[in-house]
Amino acid sequence: xxxxxxxxxxxxxxxxxxxxxxxxxxxxxxxxxxxxxxxxxxxxxxxxxxxxxxxxxxxxxxxxxxxxxxxxxxxxxxxxxxxxxxxxxxxxxxxxxxxxxxxxxxxxxx
Amino acid sequence: xxxxxxxxxxxxxxxxxxxxxxxxxxxxxxxxxxxxxxxxxxxxxxxxxxxxxxxxxxxxxxxxxxxxxxxxxxxxxxxxxxxxxxxxxxxxxxxxxxxxxxxxxxxxxxxxx
Numbered sequence: 032x033x034x035x036x037x038x039x040x041x042x043x044x045x046x047x048x049x050x051x052x053x054x055x056x057x058x059x060x061x062x063x064x065x066x067x068x069x070x071x072x073x074x075x076x077x078x079x080x081x082x083x084x085x086x087x088x089x090x091x092x093x094x095x096x097x098x099x100x101x102x103x104x105x106x107x108x109x110x111x112x113x114x115x116x117x118x119x120x121x122x123x124x125x126x127x128x129x130x131x132x133x134x135x136x137x138x139x140x141x
Numbered sequence: 142x143x144x145x146x147x148x149x150x151x152x153x154x155x156x157x158x159x160x161x162x163x164x165x166x167x168x169x170x171x172x173x174x175x176x177x178x179x180x181x182x183x184x185x186x187x188x189x190x191x192x193x194x195x196x197x198x199x200x201x202x203x204x205x206x207x208x209x210x211x212x213x214x215x216x217x218x219x220x221x222x223x224x225x226x227x228x229x230x231x232x233x234x235x236x237x238x239x240x241x242x243x244x245x246x247x248x249x250x251x252x253x254x
Binding site (some may be wrong): 065067072073074075076077080120122127128129130131132133134 | 145172174176182183184185186189191196197232234241242243244245246247248
């Protein structure tokens with residue numbers, strides 16, 4: 032069955048450093064991959080989308096890579112700030128269907 | 142636009158009772174998704190609609206769950222009878238394009254005692 036794996040442990044990063052989150056998947060061939068941010072008690076908010084034929088996407092301090100051979104996406108936040116602390120969710124999509132990983136909690140320490 | 146609107150935000154009910162969760166998608170969006178989120182299982186896709194038609198309900202846990210979308214601006218998720226294991230946060234999301242960016246509501250937190 033399809034499986035999406037994200038770091039289950041919380042990630043603690045010092046302010047100003049780059050945070051890197053990992054999303055691995057098996058038994059799936061997504062047409063594209065999305066990253067969302069979720070704050071406590073709120074719904075997820077879309078951040079970035081990367082297609083299967085793209086290697087890298089950037090948006091301000093965010094960068095996403097997508098390796099369909101390794102079946103992995105990396106999500107980077109450069110110059111991290113305490114306001115970046117949240118849970119980050121990876122989502123895979125093919126046809127109409129979008130499925131999510133469990134997310135990684137990120138803490139940026141001042 | 143006010144975004145995706147869900148109601149109620151919180152619901153506490155007793156086992157065996159019927160629960161109805163409501164969702165108003167963003168106007169003009171033609172896809173609507175229902176997800177359930179728990180600590181153990183994360184965000185699970187229950188069902189999604191395209192142009193008010195259910196496309197895939199393979200994520201619906203069992204016959205106690207049903208979802209409808211009578212028109213483009215309203216959807217319901219019903220649980221009858223409810224059980225304690227149904228306790229979770231239920232999210233509705235809508236999108237404009239096929240497998241495009243999802244816009245989520247704030248969720249309905251359900252507690253079944």
